[in-house]
Amino acid sequence: MTASASHSPAADTLSYEQAGVNYDLIDPLKVAAQRAAAATAGHLAGHGFSEVPASRGESAYVVDVGPFYLASIVECLGSKALVADEMKALTGKSYYAGIAQDTIAMAVNDLITVGATPLVVQAYWAAGGSDWFADAQRAQALVEGWKKACDVCGVAWGGGETPALAGIVESGRIDLAASCTGIINPKTRLSVGDALGAGDAIVLLSSSGIHANGLSLARKLVERLPQGYLTEIEPGLTYGEALLAPTTLYSPVTEALAKAGVTMHYCANITGHGWRKLLRHPSSLSYRIHSVPAVPPVLKFIQQHAKQDDREAYSTLNMGAGFALFVKAGDAERTVEIAKAQGVDAIVAGVVEASASKQVLIEPINVRFGDDDLQLR
Amino acid sequence: MTASASHSPAADTLSYEQAGVNYDLIDPLKVAAQRAAAATAGHLAGHGFSEVPASRGESAYVVDVGPFYLASIVECLGSKALVADEMKALTGKSYYAGIAQDTIAMAVNDLITVGATPLVVQAYWAAGGSDWFADAQRAQALVEGWKKACDVCGVAWGGGETPALAGIVESGRIDLAASCTGIINPKTRLSVGDALGAGDAIVLLSSSGIHANGLSLARKLVERLPQGYLTEIEPGLTYGEALLAPTTLYSPVTEALAKAGVTMHYCANITGHGWRKLLRHPSSLSYRIHSVPAVPPVLKFIQQHAKQDDREAYSTLNMGAGFALFVKAGDAERTVEIAKAQGVDAIVAGVVEASASKQVLIEPINVRFGDDDLQLR
Known part of the structure; x- marks a missing residue:
């Protein structure tokens, strides 16, 4: 049960909130449920x-x-x-x-x-x-x-x-x-974040497309497209077909890592909050991203037609990264190889650093998300 | 994933099938899913x-x-x-x-x-x-x-x-x-029926009312009631209130039985198929019922207004028995006592007998269900 922080999008930008999900109404229930559940x-x-x-x-x-x-x-x-x-x-x-x-x-x-x-x-x-x-x-x-x-x-x-x-x-x-x-x-x-610390590498596993998050936005966008779902986003590939690419299953990668003796210090499934999910861990750490994966054409298309800037797009969609693995620096390259052997593309994308405040810095696109951008707990 | 056999109700009887669930459409999917799951x-x-x-x-x-x-x-x-x-x-x-x-x-x-x-x-x-x-x-x-x-x-x-x-x-x-x-x-x-055999006692735990099965029928019936959900089924108790009595939770009973060393030879949660659920075990056994529990007023009311005979009512509704426990004969009375100590009424209702064909005989109301009346697998 997760809660979402809100944005202030530009006038003609199509945001997730405009697509019909009002977290302000759901969040009080979630908080009450979380408290009752903990008890x-x-x-x-x-x-x-x-x-x-x-x-x-x-x-x-x-x-x-x-x-x-x-x-x-x-x-x-x-x-x-x-x-x-x-x-x-x-x-x-x-x-x-x-x-x-x-x-x-x-x-x-x-x-x-x-x-x-x-x-x-x-x-x-x-x-x-x-x-x-x-x-x-x-x-x-x-x-x-x-x-x-x-x-x-x-x-x-x-x-x-x-x-x-x-x-x-x-x-x-x-x-x-x-x-x-x-x-x-x-x-x-057990991977609940105890081992995560400065110096760890951030490995991003590629996504196959939009996966199953951001669909409210993607469906809303159809209203802006003259040919709707049949609009071609590249020759021979319609918007609808591209949206329906099935979500990558990542358990073969995590099982292969375990078999190979690679310990995950932490991980995050990049879903409804896009790259803000990299802020999931409660510690005050900085996540410096030096490389971003290729953006799937359907996500590029959504960003363009929803008129989202990079900050908005990366805070909503997976933008090519479906799953984040945090491993010790020495395991980073091997993690990439093991993922690729399972048919899942991967890159060493960044590094975890000590920080006075929690943040993710996506250097290639000059975007920063701070602690205020994600309240999940 | 369970499938249901169909009935041939009398002309003005309100049956479960008439209430809107067409198992003929769902069952092929269920069979395909069961096969795929088993694989x-x-x-x-x-x-x-x-x-x-x-x-x-x-x-x-x-x-x-x-x-x-x-x-x-x-x-x-x-x-x-x-x-x-x-x-x-x-x-x-x-x-x-x-x-x-x-x-x-x-x-x-x-x-x-x-x-x-x-x-x-x-x-x-x-x-x-x-x-x-x-x-x-x-x-x-x-x-x-x-x-x-x-x-x-x-x-x-x-x-x-x-x-x-x-x-x-x-x-x-x-x-x-x-x-x-x-x-x-x-x-x-582990209780998956290996221990069930002739001579075992059948203990029925009382239900609190309709529980959460048969509601399509109960909702359909409202159309026949001039005051709808506010129709009193007894002084001070409306039909709607009575339907909404929460389902009894039986895990305190099964946990208490385990603590007391009483082994369950088998059990059945009496839900969507009423007392036909007593036929759940695959073996060819006869379940002779000599005592039936008191029928909750709301179920009596439904039976009467839906013009169901006993056979139809007991094949659809729990009729006062929410859960069936099969234990060795010597444990029957103790099982009843343990259930009562947990606040759940119970009776020793019958006995399991060897049989050429699978059947449940509800002697007090002279109803028999045979193998054809329940196909759950």
Whole structure:
């Protein structure tokens, strides 16, 4: 449960807030829920266990169950399925195999940030009525894509729920989410930031596109495009197709790193707050970025047409970096090689430095985010 | 992911199928998903683990992680929140504390069927827009009810998701679900039916009312009631209030049984298929019921106004029995006492017998369900 700081965008800039999500209304609930949730941790003692307090506020919740740690999470796809529905109407193609991968990625990519090996995924597919399932091609694509993503991540698909929720979910739509359970084993793999410090290297893993964050903005932008989703962002590639590139699954990289003996000092899944997520760790550290990855064409296109400056774009979208790994400097190059061996491009992007105040400095584009730009806890 | 057999109700009977859920459309997807899910089990071997195959088709998925078993689940509330919304409009009261308990009960009461101790619950609260959270009284009730249910079950509330899903979830509505992770420890607590056999006693734990299953039917029925949800089912108790009685949480009972050394040979959470859930175990056994629990007034009322005969009512609603425990005959009375000590009424209701064909015989009402009446796998 995360809260977002607000921006002051220029007059014709299309910001995330303008795209329809009002965090001012959600945040009080989140704060109340976080407090109530924290007050339940003591129940674990009744079973002989305890929480890892540092995991509160991290992307997954961690419990010490003795021989190893247990990590769990539930994550929502968000509104990306609406793009798939629009594109189906325009092209006749089903994009739900990719949507399935996106949904699993939302859960798995968060779970691995704490050092967990994902073991079991559960499917939550809540349709707006039984009719949703009558499109056999779409339903089959969802099943096949879900299985394929499980195969890539080496997780067992345990089961799930496929309710028909007429009156709650809109007719013709589906609310997709995934829960994921994993273990941190050996316990030294726990990654909640204790090891992060000055001198560490920042390795950025490439994204495949917009992933599943920023879609409200991307959908809003369609109104400004004369050909809508069928607008070509480069020859032969429509805006809609490009948006629907499935989210990269990063667990093969984190598992390969563990096997190779590379310790993650910390990591951050770069999602709804763009590069502000690099400020996730509570310590007062400076993150100096000397190299930025190539920006996927669809994100360049969004930035241009939403008339966002670099500061706005990097604070909202992943801009080519889907996942950040913080490792000791001597492990940086090896981390890049291991990621590439798993088919995920990566660069050594920067360095962690001691600092009087928390900040990320993206030198190639001359952008700085300070502590005020991200309140996640 | 369960599938339902269909009925042939009388002409003016209001059946579950008439209430809007068409399983014929959902079942092919469920079968495809079950097959694809089963094919992912081998991935666990890559981590040195294995699934408990008998848990496929059970209410929770179980993995052998060495020192104990890991159980996980995601469950949806269903449409009960729509009743809370209607009643709020009619009475001005917020019923979301109870709705929170219902949601957790859906997950916890399923997880415990495999013998698991629930450890962590994650909240999935997907609203139809940020505006949902602007009703501070309702949001606060949801948080407080969620925490209280966690307190009752002795689980830690790990965190969760509170997305605003305009365009997917209907405006003013919320899609509520819970994921739950637990462990089975010691491993002898695993309950997937191996121990069930002739001579075992059937203990039924009382329900608090309709729980969170059969609500589509209950909501449909309102159209037949002149005063709708405000119709009194007994002096001072409206239909709407009675429907909103929160679902009983059964994990305190199963935990107390384990502490007392009572082994569950099997159990079944009595949900969407009413007493047909007693046929859940795959073996060819006969379940002879000699005593039925008192039927909660709201369920009697539904049966009467939906013009259901006993067969239809017991095949759809819990009719006073929220959870079935199968224990060795010598443990039956003690099981009842332990349940009562946890504040949950219980009766020794019947006995398991060898049989050429699978059936449940509810002698006091002269109803028999056979193998054809429930296809869950």
